[in-house]
Amino acid sequence: MAHEVPRDELPADAQAHPAVRPELYHFSFIQEGNLQVSQSRQEAAHSAEGLYVVDTSRPFDCLAFGGPPGGVGLEIPKALIPVPHDRIDRLLARPIPAREGVGALLTGFLTRLAADRSLRPSDGPRLGTVLIDLAAALLAQAVEADDALPPETHRHTLALRVQSFILRNLSDPELSPATIAAAHHISVGHLHRLFRARDTTVSAWIRQQRLDRVRRDLTDPSLLTVRIHELAARWGFAHPAAFSRAFRAAYGMPPSDYRHLALVSRAPGATPRRPVRTDTRPSAPPTAPVTS
Known part of the structure; x- marks a missing residue:
């Protein structure tokens, strides 16, 4: 072995x-x-x-x-x-x-x-x-x-x-099953079968990888001044509203709350408390960044 x-x-x-x-x-x-x-x-x-x-x-x-x-x-x-x-x-x-x-x-x-x-x-x-x-x-x-x-x-x-x-290529908002398949000279159907064999889909895997990286950035004190929707855009989320929904579904809270709790918990002697959401940015059309 x-x-x-x-x-x-x-x-x-x-x-x-x-x-x-x-x-x-x-x-x-x-x-x-x-x-x-x-x-x-x-x-x-x-x-x-x-x-x-x-x-x-x-x-x-x-x-x-x-x-x-x-x-x-x-x-x-x-x-x-x-x-x-x-x-x-x-x-x-x-x-x-x-x-x-x-x-x-x-x-x-x-x-x-x-x-x-x-x-x-x-x-x-x-x-x-x-x-x-x-x-x-x-x-x-x-x-x-x-x-x-x-x-x-x-x-x-x-x-x-x-x-x-x-x-x-996670940062590319145009990343899609079609572009991925073309880059590897295989059909889109072949690509979907590869991911189906791993109990997931192309879109779900891409979305999770992007979410993981945004989540990591939200806990980085050096990125505190970077707006959440800008962090999301860096990892290929083109629409803030779609990103917020995906993040809440994956982690059980809005990204602003997650950032607050993660950063407060780093402070010595701090007792993290879940904040009231204050995200007032206008919603964008609910278009998912990746489609399958």
């Missing part, structure tokens, strides 16, 4: 000769420092934001230089990667693209997992499946063996690509 490997450091200018371990693929995403990695007569230098994979069943060497390196890693049993292993051999120790496409999805997911202290052991199987699918898709793409992947891996990877695209 895949597991997240904690941040780890090697002594600067020291050569490491890892012992041969069970048959795993070890992925390392370097966040700082530099490494020279070699395995199976293949060698490459890796720096910050670099990604590489090695086969732990064979000897490999790492040489750190320019300071101690650090990063996050992932180990997956080779048997769980449905890509011809002889093709993956060509990738060992070499740089794998990590700033775009599936590589960016995998490294972004790993980085978030390493920083999230709220995860529980029961989350392991679900997160492990996602990591395995991303790692397999990345390797298959790198060796042009996409046809070796099972359909479910393709679906998971596509869904993660779509979600990543949505998160990067």
